[in-house]
Amino acid sequence: MNSCETGDASAPSADGRAFRVLRILLPVIVAALGTAAWELAVRLFDIQPYVLPGPVAVFRTLFSDWGVLSQSLLVTLLTTLEGFVAASLGGIALALLFNLSKVLEYSLFPYAVILQVTPVIAIAPLLLIYLPQQTAVVVCAWIVGFFPVLSNTTLGLNSVDRNLAGLFQLYGASRLQTLRFLKLPSALPYILGGLRIAGGLSLIGAVVAEIAAGTAGAGSGLAYRIAESGYRLNIPRMFAALLLLSLAGIVIYALLALISHLALRRWHESALGKES
Amino acid sequence: MVAPAWFETDAGRGGLAVSLRGVTKIFDGGVMALGPFDLAVRKGEFVSLVGPSGCGKSTALRLIAGLATPTTGRVDTFPHAGETQLGHGIGFVFQEPTLMPWASVRENVRLPLKLARVPKNDSDARIGEALSRVGLTEFADSYPRELSGGMKMRVSLARALVTDPDILLMDEPFAALDEITRFRLNNDLLALWRNLKKTVIFVTHSVFESVYLSQRVLVMTARPGRPGSEIRIEASEPRDEDFRTSTAYAEYCRKVSSALAPSYVGKSAL
Numbered sequence: 001m002n003s004c005e006t007g008d009a010s011a012p013s014a015d016g017r018a019f020r021v022l023r024i025l026l027p028v029i030v031a032a033l034g035t036a037a038w039e040l041a042v043r044l045f046d047i048q049p050y051v052l053p054g055p056v057a058v059f060r061t062l063f064s065d066w067g068v069l070s071q072s073l074l075v076t077l078l079t080t081l082e083g084f085v086a087a088s089l090g091g092i093a094l095a096l097l098f099n100l101s102k103v104l105e106y107s108l109f110p111y112a113v114i115l116q117v118t119p120v121i122a123i124a125p126l127l128l129i130y131l132p133q134q135t136a137v138v139v140c141a142w143i144v145g146f147f148p149v150l151s152n153t154t155l156g157l158n159s160v161d162r163n164l165a166g167l168f169q170l171y172g173a174s175r176l177q178t179l180r181f182l183k184l185p186s187a188l189p190y191i192l193g194g195l196r197i198a199g200g201l202s203l204i205g206a207v208v209a210e211i212a213a214g215t216a217g218a219g220s221g222l223a224y225r226i227a228e229s230g231y232r233l234n235i236p237r238m239f240a241a242l243l244l245l246s247l248a249g250i251v252i253y254a255l256l257a258l259i260s261h262l263a264l265r266r267w268h269e270s271a272l273g274k275e276s
Numbered sequence: 277m278v279a280p281a282w283f284e285t286d287a288g289r290g291g292l293a294v295s296l297r298g299v300t301k302i303f304d305g306g307v308m309a310l311g312p313f314d315l316a317v318r319k320g321e322f323v324s325l326v327g328p329s330g331c332g333k334s335t336a337l338r339l340i341a342g343l344a345t346p347t348t349g350r351v352d353t354f355p356h357a358g359e360t361q362l363g364h365g366i367g368f369v370f371q372e373p374t375l376m377p378w379a380s381v382r383e384n385v386r387l388p389l390k391l392a393r394v395p396k397n398d399s400d401a402r403i404g405e406a407l408s409r410v411g412l413t414e415f416a417d418s419y420p421r422e423l424s425g426g427m428k429m430r431v432s433l434a435r436a437l438v439t440d441p442d443i444l445l446m447d448e449p450f451a452a453l454d455e456i457t458r459f460r461l462n463n464d465l466l467a468l469w470r471n472l473k474k475t476v477i478f479v480t481h482s483v484f485e486s487v488y489l490s491q492r493v494l495v496m497t498a499r500p501g502r503p504g505s506e507i508r509i510e511a512s513e514p515r516d517e518d519f520r521t522s523t524a525y526a527e528y529c530r531k532v533s534s535a536l537a538p539s540y541v542g543k544s545a546l
Contacts, residue, residue: 163374166343170368171391171439181390185378267377267419 053236058243061236069225069237073244076206076221079134080252083141084202088195090142091149099157099183100175116147120205124212133213137221140209145198152194156187189268192260199252207245222248292354293319293443293475294340299349300500301335308500309335312349315494315503319354319442322469322476324486324493326536332501333479334371337445340477341368355442367436369446373428375420375435381407382416385435392439399438406434409468426457430464437468443475451481459520462488466515483536487528488520495535505535 042054098105210223300311310332355365
């Protein structure tokens with residue numbers, strides 16, 4: 001009887017651990033197999049590096065060109081961060097304003113949608129005409145990043161529990177108190193979800209603007225490196241820069257997911273394990 | 277202003293806590309939810325409102341709490357002066373625990389005091405007292421999701437008590453709980469009522485609960501809700517499990533049930 005119970009209790013947790021290890025292991029195996037197949041194909045068919053460089057060549061370039069690439073990475077990350085911060089603050093602030101005033105919401109929301117549905121790649125060249133390049137790039141990152149924050153925050157602010165709102169009314173809460181103690185905490189999971197999307201989109205916005213600026217610009221971000229290397233047929237460097245961009249995107253997402261988890265782990269369903 | 281006859285007589289017996297006169301409530305869709313509705317509750321009285329679903333019981337409570345305004349008629353509440361320092365003397369317990377999931381039990385109970393800008397040092401003592409009254413002292417730092425349904429309801433009750441209100445409005449607070457938890461909370465509520473001398477208006481679906489708890493059961497008619505019959509429960513205090521199994525209790529339940537029956541005539545159980 002006793003042994004039966006302990007057996008039952010430990011079995012799911014052992015299963016769970018194995019499952020977690022597998023979840024990390026499987027993508028790693030896929031990456032290893034894919035890279036090996038790629039390298040093998042390049043060597044087997046003797047493909048020239050200006051057509052398709054093998055992973056080894058890409059990594060070699062990554063190290064040999066690290067000086068140039070790391071500088072570019074820093075520039076792109078900084079641009080992304082600026083765009084992201086602007087998008088987050090702008091999106092949350094605008095959602096709060098909309099929540100306070102319906103007139104403002106009805107007047108401005110359609111334009112926020114228009115800004116969102118117009119492809120940023122088409123706006124970027126125009127921005128580059130009127131703004132200094134560095135500003136234009138940040139503005140692009142902001143344009144693509146702010147809408148998910150705005151719409152998610154708006155959704156969150158409107159998802160307040162009706163009874164809790166009644167309770168605040170009963171106890172004579174001021175508008176500011178209701179916002180601070182009820183609406184913002186209720187909206188927090190939604191806001192964090194919006195920020196997670198905005199983080200990746202800010203990177204995309206920054207890259208799009210850099211590509212649009214192209215070699216004509218004085219920029220030195222990763223996307224600029226990709227465009228420049230393309231013209232010079234330096235394909236390994238293109239791949240290396242692309243790899244860094246992907247890694248940057250992954251790190252941004254992981255960081256925001258971690259922040260979201262830490263902020264919500266005590267109370268929100270999304271951050272709770274299955275066991276509770 | 278001409279006061280009706282009962283106003284005078286009831287005012288003579290310790291005064292009124294809540295009075296509704298000719299109150300109606302018509303919702304935006306044109307549905308008449310309530311009325312005309314008259315109700316007078318004396319200070320320290322425990323009154324239950326019983327009635328079929330949708331008869332406006334909850335609407336009546338929301339009107340008393342000031343969460344909704346009557347279409348016609350007037351609602352008066354008379355919490356005594358000592359309590360006005362917190363801006364109101366009404367506590368409300370909803371059907372759901374209605375706790376903030378992001379805040380600990382202590383912070384949930386603190387909410388009414390925080391909104392009234394009571395300094396933290398003063399509120400800590402009150403919170404401690406309210407939590408000990410509902411037997412949750414050791415769960416002060418837990419989060420709502422870590423508590424059982426009955427415990428969440430106790431937190432909700434502690435939050436309503438923390439401002440020391442004169443009038444406690446309860447909207448089917450125990451409806452979602454299992455029977456054993458419900459009986460226990462019924463006993464706890466009665467003990468609180470005896471010790472704290474609050475006026476309680478209690479809305480419930482349960483005939484048995486209303487008889488067990490109240491001094492007076494008000495059976496409401498189907499929509500639009502109006503006071504139908506009134507049954508006074510005269511049982512020896514304190515009420516306990518002996519009362520729950522007594523023949524007098526069964527007799528009162530039968531009375532309330534038969535008063536309730538006309539509202540359900542011609543309606544399917546669904």
